Amino acid sequence: MIDVLIGAMVWSNLLVLLALGLTMTYITTGVPNFAQASFAIVGSYIALTLLRLIGLNPYLSIPVTFILGGILGLSTYYIALKPLIKRKASIEMLMIATLAWDLILFGIIGAYSEVLSAITKKTETLFVFTSLDFNIYGIPGRLIVSSLLVLLTILGLYLLLYKTKFGIALRASMENPSLAEAMGINVENTRLFSWFLSGALACMAGSVLPYLQEIVPQTGYFIVVSIFAASIVGGLYHIVGALVGGYIIGISESLFTYILSILLGPGVLVYSKVISLLMMIATVLLHPRGITGTEMWRRVERWLNL
Amino acid sequence: MVELITLILFFFALYVIVSLSLNLEFGYGGIPNFGKALSVLTGALVVGGILNRLLIWYFGIEGDFISASSLAAYRMTEIVSQNPLIGLGIFLFCVTMAVVAGAIAGALSILPSAKLKGDYLGVTLLAISEVVYLILFYNTEIVGGYYGVSVPDILAFVPGEYRVYAYTVLALICALLVYLFLEKLLNSPYGRILRGHRENEDLIKAFGRDVMKLRIKTMALGSAIAAIAGVVFVFYSSSVVVNAFNRVEWTFYPFLIVLLGGKGNNKGVVLGAFIFVLLKMLIDFYKFDIKYLLHLPFEAVWLQYIVFGILALLILCYKPEGILKEEPIYTPPIKSRLKTNP
Amino acid sequence: MILLETKNLCKSFDGVKALDNVSIEVERNKLTLVMGPNGSGKSTLINAISGFIKVDSGKVIFEDRDITNREPHEIYNYGIVRTFQNPEPLKSMTVLENVLIGRKHSGEEITNALFTSRWMKEEEELVERAFKILEFLKLDHRWDHPSRALSGGQMKLLEIGRALITDPKLIIMDEPIAGVAPGLAHDIFSHVVELKNKGISFLIVEHRLDIVLKYVDNLYVMFNGSVIAHGKGRDEIEKVLNDPKVIEVYIGD
Ligand SMILES: Nc1ncnc2c1ncn2[C@@H]1O[C@H](COP(=O)(O)OP(=O)(O)O)[C@@H](O)[C@H]1O
Numbered sequence: 001m002i003d004v005l006i007g008a009m010v011w012s013n014l015l016v017l018l019a020l021g022l023t024m025t026y027i028t029t030g031v032p033n034f035a036q037a038s039f040a041i042v043g044s045y046i047a048l049t050l051l052r053l054i055g056l057n058p059y060l061s062i063p064v065t066f067i068l069g070g071i072l073g074l075s076t077y078y079i080a081l082k083p084l085i086k087r088k089a090s091i092e093m094l095m096i097a098t099l100a101w102d103l104i105l106f107g108i109i110g111a112y113s114e115v116l117s118a119i120t121k122k123t124e125t126l127f128v129f130t131s132l133d134f135n136i137y138g139i140p141g142r143l144i145v146s147s148l149l150v151l152l153t154i155l156g157l158y159l160l161l162y163k164t165k166f167g168i169a170l171r172a173s174m175e176n177p178s179l180a181e182a183m184g185i186n187v188e189n190t191r192l193f194s195w196f197l198s199g200a201l202a203c204m205a206g207s208v209l210p211y212l213q214e215i216v217p218q219t220g221y222f223i224v225v226s227i228f229a230a231s232i233v234g235g236l237y238h239i240v241g242a243l244v245g246g247y248i249i250g251i252s253e254s255l256f257t258y259i260l261s262i263l264l265g266p267g268v269l270v271y272s273k274v275i276s277l278l279m280m281i282a283t284v285l286l287h288p289r290g291i292t293g294t295e296m297w298r299r300v301e302r303w304l305n306l
Numbered sequence: 307m308v309e310l311i312t313l314i315l316f317f318f319a320l321y322v323i324v325s326l327s328l329n330l331e332f333g334y335g336g337i338p339n340f341g342k343a344l345s346v347l348t349g350a351l352v353v354g355g356i357l358n359r360l361l362i363w364y365f366g367i368e369g370d371f372i373s374a375s376s377l378a379a380y381r382m383t384e385i386v387s388q389n390p391l392i393g394l395g396i397f398l399f400c401v402t403m404a405v406v407a408g409a410i411a412g413a414l415s416i417l418p419s420a421k422l423k424g425d426y427l428g429v430t431l432l433a434i435s436e437v438v439y440l441i442l443f444y445n446t447e448i449v450g451g452y453y454g455v456s457v458p459d460i461l462a463f464v465p466g467e468y469r470v471y472a473y474t475v476l477a478l479i480c481a482l483l484v485y486l487f488l489e490k491l492l493n494s495p496y497g498r499i500l501r502g503h504r505e506n507e508d509l510i511k512a513f514g515r516d517v518m519k520l521r522i523k524t525m526a527l528g529s530a531i532a533a534i535a536g537v538v539f540v541f542y543s544s545s546v547v548v549n550a551f552n553r554v555e556w557t558f559y560p561f562l563i564v565l566l567g568g569k570g571n572n573k574g575v576v577l578g579a580f581i582f583v584l585l586k587m588l589i590d591f592y593k594f595d596i597k598y599l600l601h602l603p604f605e606a607v608w609l610q611y612i613v614f615g616i617l618a619l620l621i622l623c624y625k626p627e628g629i630l631k632e633e634p635i636y637t638p639p640i641k642s643r644l645k646t647n648p
Numbered sequence: 649m650i651l652l653e654t655k656n657l658c659k660s661f662d663g664v665k666a667l668d669n670v671s672i673e674v675e676r677n678k679l680t681l682v683m684g685p686n687g688s689g690k691s692t693l694i695n696a697i698s699g700f701i702k703v704d705s706g707k708v709i710f711e712d713r714d715i716t717n718r719e720p721h722e723i724y725n726y727g728i729v730r731t732f733q734n735p736e737p738l739k740s741m742t743v744l745e746n747v748l749i750g751r752k753h754s755g756e757e758i759t760n761a762l763f764t765s766r767w768m769k770e771e772e773e774l775v776e777r778a779f780k781i782l783e784f785l786k787l788d789h790r791w792d793h794p795s796r797a798l799s800g801g802q803m804k805l806l807e808i809g810r811a812l813i814t815d816p817k818l819i820i821m822d823e824p825i826a827g828v829a830p831g832l833a834h835d836i837f838s839h840v841v842e843l844k845n846k847g848i849s850f851l852i853v854e855h856r857l858d859i860v861l862k863y864v865d866n867l868y869v870m871f872n873g874s875v876i877a878h879g880k881g882r883d884e885i886e887k888v889l890n891d892p893k894v895i896e897v898y899i900g901d
């Protein structure tokens with residue numbers, strides 16, 4: 001049972017990191033990024049490469065994956081989206097562009113996994129880091145590290161958004177991009193920032209993910225629904241939504257799978273996606289703006305004086 | 307060579323069916339159906355999941371689903387090799403069921419987001435399709451999952467060496483019928499209102515149209531059509547393997563085809579399907595030569611993904627209207643005006 | 649004769665009162681104008697009447713029927729059509745198609761669309777009507793052009809054309825002459841007056857009073873979500889315009 005809870009917390013932490021990026025880029029750019037899950041897998045393979053080639057512990061490679069992930073996020077914006085936005089492409093076309101980008105990343109990941117296999121003379125198309133994990137008083141490293149990453153991210157975002165001048169402009173343009181643009185705030189900067197952070201956080205999450213589950217090039221296709229469910233349930237119009245949604249989806253998925261595995265035996269992991277899908281559908285039907293878009297949440301916010 | 311040409315023609319026909327159905331939903335109607343693969347999978351499910359169970363029950367076969375299916379498929383194939391009419395009957399029965407099941411799947415999948423804007427619509431459709439796919443893939447008891455199940459050969463009466471040609475002809479006939487059907491259907495006020503919906507849904511709401519109903523009906527029709535392709539595909543391969551119905555092949559590629567050929571233009575989509583399938587089959591067919599020639603340190607299929615991803619981005623950016631531009635809908639009274647007041 | 653009436657409409661967005669007890673009357677065969685500075689709730693009022701937003705309280709009555717919070721497509725069935733503040737024609741469609749699409753058509757049903765004979769007669773009549781309307785609006789020579797090729801003023805005329813083909817009882821227009829040169833603006837309003845004389849009623853939101861004043865029969869002034877003054881007929885309108893409250897609002901603008 002305790003293992004289940006640990007797994008649930010780690011998975012939730014990672015989902016928060018992944019959903020944060022999705023929500024931020026949706027707010028600033030207005031497009032749901034279907035390549036978000038592949039960002040994570042790119043992160044996993046960067047960590048694997050550093051481990052195999054220079055023996056760097058995946059936890060220690062997090063700063064590198066963060067930066068490379070940021071570059072990946074930026075190139076997504078520059079290559080796949082910006083040229084289309086300039087030509088006033090519709091939202092549907094932008095979504096197709098992120099699907100295309102996702103396919104390109106998938107192709108690169110797959111090709112790269114084979115290249116890496118050829119270099120290391122092992123099969124690198126499927127890997128886990130579980131055996132590398134450390135342990136403090138019985139608490140596994142993946143729980144400690146993923147929680148720290150979420151805490152650091154929140155703290156960093158809080159300081160940036162509430163304590164700096166750039167952050168205030170950023171918040172203004174996230175809350176109301178058209179108004180901010182009219183007020184002369186540079187919306188482009190907020191886009192660049194959000195895409196950098198989105199890629200960086202996702203790759204960071206991706207370098208911890210192999211401690212939790214097996215990675216193959218197709219893993220992105222397995223987790224993409226969870227990320228979208230987290231962002232939508234939490235509310236796509238509010239960064240805090242990713243936090244709320246990440247924990248709700250992460251914990252529900254893990255507990256649901258646990259209960260099912262007691263009832264039906266192993267091999268039920270896939271049904272966790274059903275619970276995410278149902279929660280997502282319920283949100284879309286009842287309150288598309290998600291939990292942070294409800295009147296009640298606004299009251300909580302006012303009460304917390306945010 | 308003949309083998310390659312037949313292969314190209316067969317998949318051309320399949321992609322024509324699926325892409326035309328997507329052109330109805332997305333090209334005309336503006337519905338970003340990122341769950342297109344679901345409807346093709348529904349067709350496969352009808353054959354592998356329903357027909358097989360009916361046959362197992364009919365022959366009274368015991369045992370687990372996958373091996374019972376093999377036996378049932380084998381027995382049915384024997385019968386069909388003597389009785390062409392039974393084979394065709396099964397085919398028509400499956401197509402009918404697939405059309406009904408596809409329509410239901412399409413209508414249900416758009417129901418949660420039918421009132422919302424394009425982004426929520428696209429995300430929800432994709433999520434539903436992905437989750438159904440994952441379940442059918444990992445649960446081998448529904449339709450064989452990653453192991454796959456055999457299905458009967460409904461053209462078993464055709465001598466072995468002509469089998470593939472027969473299936474190709476069958477697929478081409480289906481594609482032609484779908485094309486004629488959609489051309490007739492869309493050169494009408496229905497096509498006009500779909501385009502109106504694509505351009506500005508609020509406007510057509512203000513002019514009395516129930517947008518939700520329009521979307522549900524259109525998705526039902528589009529999914530019903532695409533399910534036919536699923537049926538033809540699994541009979542051709544004599545098996546249902548769920549991997550074959552993934553999002554890349556049956557959602558992304560149809561979008562690529564519609565964009566390449568020209569969204570809102572059925573002729574363009576047919577042309578787009580031809581160009582795409584030609585490219586894809588050449589890469590598939592010569593994958594070892596490509597790998598060797600380019601000294602690729604990986605399988606050519608990854609290169610294929612990268613190439614088609616880049617192609618999609620290029621089209622989106624430089625030729626979003628596709629090879630053949632959309633044309634106005636000229637109903638007969640409008641056509642006669644073209645002559646009187648040009 | 650009152651055609652449409654709103655009674656104490658209220659609507660808040662995130663605690664901001666966009667409509668605060670708004671009661672107006674639209675008389676048959678008259679041009680009723682709602683004016684007011686930006687953000688005073690004019691578009692919200694139109695959206696509430698036409699079903700695009702649901703009000704918190706209050707009623708909308710049309711020809712003695714309660715139509716509050718109906719869906720937009722139901723409201724159309726009563727004979728009300730509306731235009732939008734930022735009109736976007738169906739850009740890739742032709743001028744003719746833009747007019748044709750105004751009217752519901754039996755050929756739009758999938759089951760009918762396949763059989764040309766089932767909708768041919770209706771289509772013939774509709775095309776005939778559409779050409780008459782385009783002639784009236786002097787857009788007929790461009791009927792087969794994509795509507796994105798039209799000028800801003802022509803696009804507004806096209807909006808009127810699309811409304812006309814529905815045989816409406818009431819046309820509601822949100823800023824029909826915003827961004828249109830004065831000459832063309834008078835042109836648009838002379839079309840409106842002509843239609844009014846043919847029996848169509850108008851509810852129009854506009855703040856370019858200099859141009860529209862002479863065409864107006866009844867006037868409402870809105871500010872911060874409320875109606876602050878109204879007048880029926882020339883004399884009362886004159887009074888409203890000299891009302892210190894109204895002047896203050898406009899000077900503050
Ligand atoms: N959909 C909406 N969501 C939130 N606030 C809105 C919405 N529509 C209008 N408002 C607010 O309601 C007020 C009235 O707006 P509007 O009716 O557009 O004014 P007008 O048309 O007179 O310029 C404004 O403060 C505006 O910001």
Ligand SMILES: [Mg+2]
Pocket residue numbers: 690691692733
């Ligand atoms: Mg307005």
